[in-house]
Amino acid sequence: MVTKPLPKIDLPVSQVRRYLEPGPIVLVSSGAGPTRNIMTLGWHTVMEFTPSLIGCVISGANHSFGLIRQNRECVINLPTAALVDRVVGIGNTTGAEIDKFDHFGLTAQTARRVKAPLIAECHANFECRLADDILVDKYNFFIFEVVKAHVARSPRHPETLHYTGDGVFMVSGRIISRRSKFRPEML
């Protein structure tokens, strides 16, 4: 499937939960220049609105682990279902052997606040700095602060990929609002 770089607008970093709380598979880009790499990641959670904190489990077996630990930054990119074969390919290859941007035909775009590249074909890009590594040794758990967020203007609800294991993905489906049932302070 043909995909192309998407123009983006800024998103307040306190609003990244809208994209990450539903639990999509993400592509994490790291390194810089010739050391750049991409990994597929499904184990993440929103941790706070302000500062905008995201917790991610990154196994030490990943080539990206060392790059992220050393550079203390990365970009969390949100792929859509159109990119599923590249998402799978990225998860089943290693940056120790190939340049994944070149190999999978993805465009590395200069970030604003970190050296790691954005993936231009993704629907959203969240530039992150490592905020706390206290649980990295014990659980491979990195706590990142999103310092800059870019999102495509449309569609409002992109088709995202949600991994169930075993090579099987759920694709995001219909949208339902219950806004009228929420207490204002809960929105």
Added chain:
Amino acid sequence: MVTKPLPKIDLPVSQVRRYLEPGPIVLVSSGAGPTRNIMTLGWHTVMEFTPSLIGCVISGANHSFGLIRQNRECVINLPTAALVDRVVGIGNTTGAEIDKFDHFGLTAQTARRVKAPLIAECHANFECRLADDILVDKYNFFIFEVVKAHVARSPRHPETLHYTGDGVFMVSGRIISRRSKFRPEML
């Protein structure tokens, strides 16, 4: 919508990622007997297969926070889209004022390994013990070990709810397999 208690079968605890990695909203039950409570939670991540670890952010503003910290256990229950109005109601009320099982017409079922009750109407129930509270004071982050898992036999892919904030939910959609594209050790 009418919902009823669902019969369940055992699931190996190392396989709970199948239900939680896609990022659904969950209902967390805690306490026991008259102190029982339920909260709605969207900030969670799988952290390990074996032991089966799940990290959850539970704000100190929740009535459940004290119950879970004191009892060091809870149940993570997986509601389907049929329960959306109860999921919203549970998230917008407090257990300090009402018994949420009674108020929302949910059935408390005895768990096998913890004192906290299962929610019988949910598609799956994961009995959890608090495994590590090192990040509770700083980030409200609880690391649980799933010690027993129960799932409904069908459907294989239940319609789950994924929260985007602002009172809006995404409902899980179509399933696509790329199993043939995975290296065996990545499955």
